[in-house]
Amino acid sequence: xxxxxxxxxxxxxxxxxxxxxxxxxxxxxxxxxxxxxxxxxxxxxxxxxxxxxxxxxxxxxxxxxxxxxxxxxxxxxxxxxxxxxxxxxxxxxxxxxxxxxxxxxxxxxxxxxxxxxxxxxxxxxxxxxxxxxxxxxxxxxxxxxxxxxxxxxxxxxxxxxxxxxxxxxxxxxxxxxxxxxxxxxxxxxxxxxxxxxxxxxxxxxxxxxxx
Amino acid sequence: xxxxxxxxxxxxxxxxxxxxxxxxxxxxxxxxxxxxxxxxxxxxxxxxxxxxxxxxxxxxxxxxxxxxxxxxxxxxxxxxxxxxxxxxxxxxxxxxxxxxxxxxxxxxxxxxxxxxxxxxxxxxxxxxxxxxxxx
Ligand SMILES: [Zn+2]
Numbered sequence: 001x002x003x004x005x006x007x008x009x010x011x012x013x014x015x016x017x018x019x020x021x022x023x024x025x026x027x028x029x030x031x032x033x034x035x036x037x038x039x040x041x042x043x044x045x046x047x048x049x050x051x052x053x054x055x056x057x058x059x060x061x062x063x064x065x066x067x068x069x070x071x072x073x074x075x076x077x078x079x080x081x082x083x084x085x086x087x088x089x090x091x092x093x094x095x096x097x098x099x100x101x102x103x104x105x106x107x108x109x110x111x112x113x114x115x116x117x118x119x120x121x122x123x124x125x126x127x128x129x130x131x132x133x134x135x136x137x138x139x140x141x142x143x144x145x146x147x148x149x150x151x152x153x154x155x156x157x158x159x160x161x162x163x164x165x166x167x168x169x170x171x172x173x174x175x176x177x178x179x180x181x182x183x184x185x186x187x188x189x190x191x192x193x194x195x196x197x198x199x200x201x202x203x204x205x206x207x208x209x210x211x
Numbered sequence: 212x213x214x215x216x217x218x219x220x221x222x223x224x225x226x227x228x229x230x231x232x233x234x235x236x237x238x239x240x241x242x243x244x245x246x247x248x249x250x251x252x253x254x255x256x257x258x259x260x261x262x263x264x265x266x267x268x269x270x271x272x273x274x275x276x277x278x279x280x281x282x283x284x285x286x287x288x289x290x291x292x293x294x295x296x297x298x299x300x301x302x303x304x305x306x307x308x309x310x311x312x313x314x315x316x317x318x319x320x321x322x323x324x325x326x327x328x329x330x331x332x333x334x335x336x337x338x339x340x341x342x343x344x345x346x
Contacts, residue, residue: 073220073274088274089219149224163220164273166227171272 010103019043020131020191027199036205037137039198041191042183045132046101048094048109049124050084050116058119065115066094074161076175082108085162085173093126093173093185101127130173131191135198136181143201144182148174168197216292219274231267233257234279235299260284265299 021028021041032038052059054069063069067079070086077084082096100106102125112123135144141152147168151157162175170193173185186194213225239245239253258264264284269277281291281300291300 088276091275165223166272169226 007103007105014044014103017044020188021133021195024192024195024199028195031199031202033137033139033202033206035137037135037139037143037202039195039202040134041195042132042134044098044101044127046094046096046098046106046108047126047130047185048096048112049087049126049129050092050094050112050121051090052092052116052119052121053090056119056121058116058121061115061117061119062112062121062123065111066092074163076160076162085175087164087173090121095132095185101125128188130185130187133184133186133191133195133198134181135184136178138180139202139205140180140182143198143205144174146201147197150174154179168194168201170194213287213289215268215270215280216289217270217273217276218278218292218294219276220270223270223273227270227272229269229271231269231277234265234267263290267295 019041022043025041028039028041032040050062050066052062052069054060054063054071059069066077066082066084068077068084069092070077070084073086075086078094082094082100085093085095087093094108094112096106096108098104100108102109109123109125116123144167145152148165150163150165157163157176159176159179162173164171164173166172167174167184167186170186170190172187172190172194175183175185177183184194184198214222215225215228216222217228236253236257239249242250242253245253261284263281265279265281267277268280269275277295279293279295279297279299280289281293282289293300
């Protein structure tokens with residue numbers, strides 16, 4: 001009973017929450033160019049920072065919860081709608097839907113915590129640390145290339161790769177989720193800047209291409 | 212802009228890294244026994260090598276891991292990347308420093324006109340310098 005009340009309460013709190021780029025929602029809509037490049041914010045994904053040596057018993061227990069741990073830079077593992085991104089040799093970022101958060105009745109974080117047990121490492125709720133941008137369309141790569149020094153050509157950056165790097169001079173995680181779609185995770189305090197930066201990078205694709 | 216080969220992530224722009232200064236500066240075994248001068252030298256005095264220099268770097272916007280790097284301070288040529296806690300690659304130094312600076316001369320003729328004479332003096336002066344300067 002008390003649990004149901006607590007859940008109701010946290011749902012109400014969630015409704016009052018503002019996502020880091022919510023102030024740009026209208027700008028994202030008007031700045032998106034259908035058929036070329038579109039930008040939107042995905043609000044309040046559940047993100048969990050995990051630090052563990054994958055070769056230890058605790059690492060294997062965590063791996064069984066997440067559906068594997070990515071072995072090297074760029075790799076992504078996971079099951080269903082939960083993905084694990086490689087952040088470092090012993091550092092991972094678990095990305096899951098909003099509902100996986102304990103404030104909405106999910107049990108992902110508790111499951112990871114109990115998998116870690118008294119093993120060496122940590123499981124930290126980082127859901128409020130970053131927000132999620134979705135950039136997609138045939139011009140998405142061209143827009144990103146203006147401020148990202150990684151080789152984004154599909155022969156190098158394959159779909160399903162996630163890399164921690166710099167976009168528009170700020171640190172961000174870039175995850176290629178499809179042939180023409182990317183998820184970008186900027187820290188909350190950079191969200192407004194990166195949102196504006198991406199809008200600026202996208203703007204030329206609203207005009208007809210000059211031959 | 213340097214393209215630094217992170218041992219975990221591969222080559223990335225220099226702006227993704229932070230510099231950690233000279234590598235292999237050992238913490239004194241008995242800090243309390245040092246004179247003020249020795250303590251100040253441990254804290255603040257670093258080699259100012261011309262040529263192959265062992266230094267620490269951290270891939271701060273990538274994997275956030277530290278590593279050591281052997282870099283030529285004249286040509287910016289990166290000669291070796293090796294893990295923290297391992298000694299400066301022994302074979303690479305005398306051989307690579309010598310051949311490195313020598314090849315530096317060859318390389319830098321393309322970039323700078325004073326390079327050959329500089330590298331000639333740096334081979335002579337910088338190679339003994341690390342040994343002599345080590346306290
Ligand atoms: Zn790295």
